[in-house]
């Protein structure tokens with residue numbers, strides 16, 4: 001490849017990792033395999049943190065109380081992707097922050113089963129406060145995509 | 157009270173943009189050459205170097221070592237060099253670290269530098285996706301644009317359903333400002349109407365609401381009170397700097413439609429520097445507006461407008477270069493974004509305004525300028541206040 | 550001290566204006582305490598950011614300092630080792646950084662200490678936390694290949710180990726020690742492994758005999774297996790403070806940071822003297838001057854980043870403890886070793902036995918702190934009043950020589 005007479009050398013990083021999940025995420029992912037979503041409650045500020053973490057960053061203490069949350073929840077905020085980015089999923093798709101029932105923290109996930117062809121159509125259904133529920137993947141692998149996505153709960 | 161007062165005594169910039177004509181270390185050299193062509197001292201007078209980039213963008217994990225020859229590191233037995241990296245705030249983190257190099261009394265002349273090539277990764281958003289948690293968040297393909305979009309969407313629902321129209325005004329204003337800045341990347345003569353018609357990238361962010369991917373290098377020379385005036389007779393004094401690190405996790409009160417962490421930091425910095433009324437006392441603002449919505453959020457967090465009313469400043473044209481509070485006369489991040497050095501460029505632009513050296517986009521009568529950068533998952537902020545007077549109060 | 554002229558070029562120049570920096574000894578910086586997690590192989594017990602949480606939390610609890618009292622957090626980490634870009638997005642929270650001043654260096658963690666030190670002596674802060682960790686979630690040899698420039702060195706498979714081996718081979722050829730390479734190296738490795746066997750905090754605790762080392766296979770000549778640092782997982786935190794702050798909360802022996810100094814030399818291998826660790830010479834001379842040390846022999850203990858047995862020698866020489874190229878003689882005469890020798894170096898076993906890079910530097914700092922406060926346990930030495938700690942950013946650059954030295958003393 002050349003650009004205005006200068007050469008361009010192709011390159012790539014492919015680094016393999018083995019990401020340690022640790023106690024908290026392990027329990028969370030094992031829960032997902034049984035279609036259960038767990039959060040932890042901070043003993044100090046009483047926030048229920050989902051996905052669970054080993055510490056509450058505000059109180060700097062370890063939560064120990066496990067609480068099942070969801071699988072229904074409320075949409076806090078969302079965006080809709082319209083551009084194809086190399087290496088990322090095909091558009092359109094929506095990404096939202098979902099506050100699961102019983103949680104104080106939001107989980108980041110896809111929102112699907114909504115007409116995303118234009119923001120105007122999507123906004124008829126999606127707005128903060130809309131009730132959502134998890135749709136589970138058929139085959140569980142012990143990862144965040146064991147929840148396939150969240151979909152709006154049909155009302156009426 | 158710091159041990160030594162710190163001043164900016166020189167700035168070197170490269171033309172930003174798609175720089176396939178030079179490799180990483182050559183780009184570093186270009187900024188250094190410009191800096192030292194304009195000052196009375198030479199590279200060997202520099203006591204220490206502080207370097208930063210945001211790592212995987214360049215496809216080189218520690219480009220500072222390759223670039224270091226441009227900084228005079230290979231001369232003699234070497235020089236102190238340290239690499240800092242904190243995401244989008246990296247550029248300001250370079251400036252802050254260099255500031256403490258001098259303020260501590262350990263060094264008198266410190267070079268704050270960074271070089272970044274964001275056009276080299278084939279897809280910048282794919283790189284940014286590596287930033288998010290691989291266990292919980294990475295699967296959604298979230299990158300920087302999604303993070304800006306979520307702020308815009310929150311503002312849309314919380315305060316103003318017409319926010320996209322005001323975002324379009326920011327898009328136009330900063331692109332027009334960039335036309336007067338020879339270093340900036342995008343040269344777009346765009347009206348608010350045109351910006352509003354651009355296609356969506358991630359709703360509600362459209363193509364012109366977003367910053368470009370740029371290559372560039374920035375070098376800033378900082379000196380102690382002992383030597384500053386010998387190098388440059390009207391230096392820009394660094395009155396105060398500060399940094400805040402909010403949480404990564406999107407807890408419900410992190411503040412998407414109002415930038416809480418920036419508001420906290422601004423209050424902290426104003427108190428430290430003795431600024432009681434930022435609207436009156438600060439003459440120009442160089443803010444990190446990676447997305448148009450962020451400039452509006454920044455107006456509010458920095459105290460230029462009330463919560464939920466930042467867009468009103470655009471109606472009054474108050475943040476245009478001729479307005480009461482000029483914001484990003486350089487064209488800002490919307491026109492040029494070499495991510496890891498963008499913050500250092502904001503710092504350098506603020507210094508240039510104070511030194512009366514900004515060229516065609518110089519705002520008249522600048523005594524105090526504020527530079528800002530944000531980074532991470534909307535969580536880091538850095539601020540620096542530069543002034544013509546050595547002591548503010 | 551050795552003034553070194555090579556090719557008529559004055560390699561070592563100590564800036565004369567350093568002398569007036571003496572006045573900065575007036576306001577001093579204190580190490581309040583440290584904490585290191587156990588040093589082990591890769592182990593998925595904790596997510597990557599849980600490791601620094603453990604060390605920071607334990608340390609603050611031990612010191613009785615509330616997170617709220619900290620003025621700032623400085624971290625040392627590399628994104629490509631963590632597999633997360635901007636990994637401080639997580640680790641800053643994990644180290645107590647919520648709503649605080651925070652920054653991060655991608656260097657050995659002693660550079661983070663240097664940042665913290667400058668922040669305190671500038672007068673803007675009183676107390677801060679320095680944290681670093683190693684997860685070992687990826688392979689460091691390949692990761693270090695990505696450090697190299699993509700045009701010249703990367704395709705030659707340059708990595709940190711081949712860089713260290715290049716230096717070692719240059720040293721062996723200039724000193725004409727090639728024949729004795731195995732003899733010297735195995736002696737040092739064995740001596741360090743035996744020291745680590747007594748250290749409950751070490752990673753590799755199995756003592757080795759020189760013959761065991763010599764029978765190991767070559768990894769990159771002249772380095773055999775065992776002659777480079779192990780992949781240690783662990784986290785270390787240090788709290789440093791102004792003297793004024795320390796005296797408010799502490800009465801027991803106080804450990805001062807007398808000086809911190811660092812130096813880096815050029816990238817290209819072709820035009821530097823690989824066997825001569827010039828930046829360490831420069832950094833250490835400046836640290837001696839700023840720390841008021843007239844003769845480095847006055848220092849009671851050296852904790853150095855002996856990443857290979859050859860670096861052990863090169864660095865001893867660079868620190869001015871031996872004439873250049875003659876380090877091996879000190880070994881021969883038994884004047885240097887982990888303990889019971891005239892020069893005491895790495896009683897903890899050193900980097901050859903425990904190396905949670907980039908936390909290695911502050912792990913040594915923690916060991917120095919333990920020695921200075923008589924808490925080092927089975928490896929405690931007598932009469933330790935002044936310690937030199939050395940850090941080496943060996944992951945950055947091609948045999949790039951980024952060295953940092955700090956001198957600590959007990960009052």
Ligand SMILES: [Zn+2]
Pocket residue numbers: 042043044045046047056057058059060
């Ligand atoms: Zn809490």
